[in-house]
Amino acid sequence: MNALELPTPLVTTDWLAERLGDDRLVVVDASVLSVSTAAGSRWLSGLDDYLIGGHVPGAVFADHLEEFSDPEGRFGFTRPTLARIARAARELGIDDDVSVVVYDSSLGHWAARLWWLLSAAGFPRIAVLDGGLSRWQAEGRPIDTGFQLPREAGTLTLARIDGFxxxxxxxxxxxxxxxxxxxxxxxxxxxxxxxxxxxxxxxxxxxxxxxxxxxxxxxxxxxxxxxxxxxxxxxxxxxxxxxxxxxxxxxxxxxxxxxxxxxxxxxxxxxxxxxxxxxxxxxxxxxxxxxx
CATH class of the missing domain: 3.40.250.10 (Rhodanese-like domain)
Structure with a gap:
C-alpha cells in the first residue's frame, strides 16, 4: 500500500475533508481541557467532549494525561519512553503504513505536542489540522459522537531522532x-x-x-x-x-x-x-x- 503523502506539517480542513475514510489515514483528537476548581485550574482529559460533544468523523482519541506522558515523571506531561509512545500509538491504529492528522479543540498546541512526540520518535508522516476542531465545526463540516474503534495496527518502527x-x-x-x-x-x-x-x-x-x-x-x-x-x-x-x-x-x-x-x-x-x-x-x- 502506497503511503498517503502529507503536503506540509500543517494541513487544511479542505485537505482532510477530501481524504476522510482513506484507509491510509488515521485522524487523532488530542484535546485536553483546562477546568477551574476551588483549588485552582487543572487539566482534564478531553475524552468526554470527544464522545459527547463530537469529533471529526473517524477520529480516535489520544490521551495526553495518561498514555502520552510518563506516569513516573516528576512533572506533568513529562515525555514518555519510546516504548510507551510506540504502545500508545499502536493502540490508536498507528503503524508504518499510515499517515496521521492530529487536531485539538484549543489553539493547536496539544496537537503540536503529539506531532512533536511522534516526530521526535521517528514517525515520518504526521501533520496538524490547521484551525483544529473549532475551524472544522465553524465551516459546518460533519461531526460524529461516541467511541471510534481504532484500526488494527501492524508494525510500528520508531527510533528516537536527536535534536528535538x-x-x-x-x-x-x-x-x-x-x-x-x-x-x-x-x-x-x-x-x-x-x-x-x-x-x-x-x-x-x-x-x-x-x-x-x-x-x-x-x-x-x-x-x-x-x-x-x-x-x-x-x-x-x-x-x-x-x-x-x-x-x-x-x-x-x-x-x-x-x-x-x-x-x-x-x-x-x-x-x-x-x-x-x-x-x-x-x-x-x-x-x-x-x-x-
Missing part, C-alpha cells in the same frame, strides 16, 4: 553562555514578565525572548500564521543568529506549538525544553527574571 528535546543541563549551558542557542518562552506576555502565573516563582529564564503561542495563531479562525506574517512574528528568536532555538513554557505544551511554528518558518534546529518552567522554577537556585 532540550534538558535542564542544556538550558543551563545556554544561560551561562557555554552553548550558542536562543531561548524562547511561549507563555503569554504577562507570564513572561512575571505578572501572572501559578508557580511559586514567576518570570522567565534569563536571556529569553517571548513568542507566545497565541501570537502565532489567528484568534478568529484558529489557523496558524504563515508566510511573511509568521516570519515577522518569530523573528526575535533568530535576531542574534544562534543556530539552535530552545522553546519552553510551563510544561512543554505551548512550547510545542511555538516550536512547530518555528520549524514551519524554516528553522530546522528547534527543540522543546520538556521540563520547562515546572522544572526550572522548582529549583530556587536557578535564576528567573521578572519585568516591572
Amino acid at each position: 528535546w532540550a534538558d535542564l543541563d542544556e538550558v543551563q549551558r545556554i544561560v551561562d553562555g557555554e552553548s550558542d542557542a536562543a531561548l524562547v518562552c511561549a507563555l503569554s506576555a504577562s507570564e513572561f514578565r512575571g505578572e501572572t502565573g501559578t508557580r511559586s516563582r514567576r518570570g522567565h529564564i534569563p536571556g529569553s525572548v517571548n513568542i507566545p503561542l497565541g501570537s502565532i495563531v489567528d484568534r478568529e479562525t484558529r489557523t496558524q500564521l504563515d508566510g511573511q506574517a509568521l516570519a515577522e512574528r518569530v523573528a526575535p528568536a533568530t535576531a542574534g543568529g544562534a543556530p539552535r532555538i530552545v522553546v519552553y513554557c510551563g510544561g512543554g505544551i505551548a512550547a510545542a506549538g511555538t516550536a512547530l511554528a518555528l520549524r514551519r518558518a524554516g528553522h530546522p534546529d528547534v527543540a522543546v525544553y520538556d521540563g520547562s518552567l515546572d522544572e526550572w522554577a522548582a529549583d530556587p537556585e536557578l535564576p528567573l527574571i521578572t519585568v516591572a
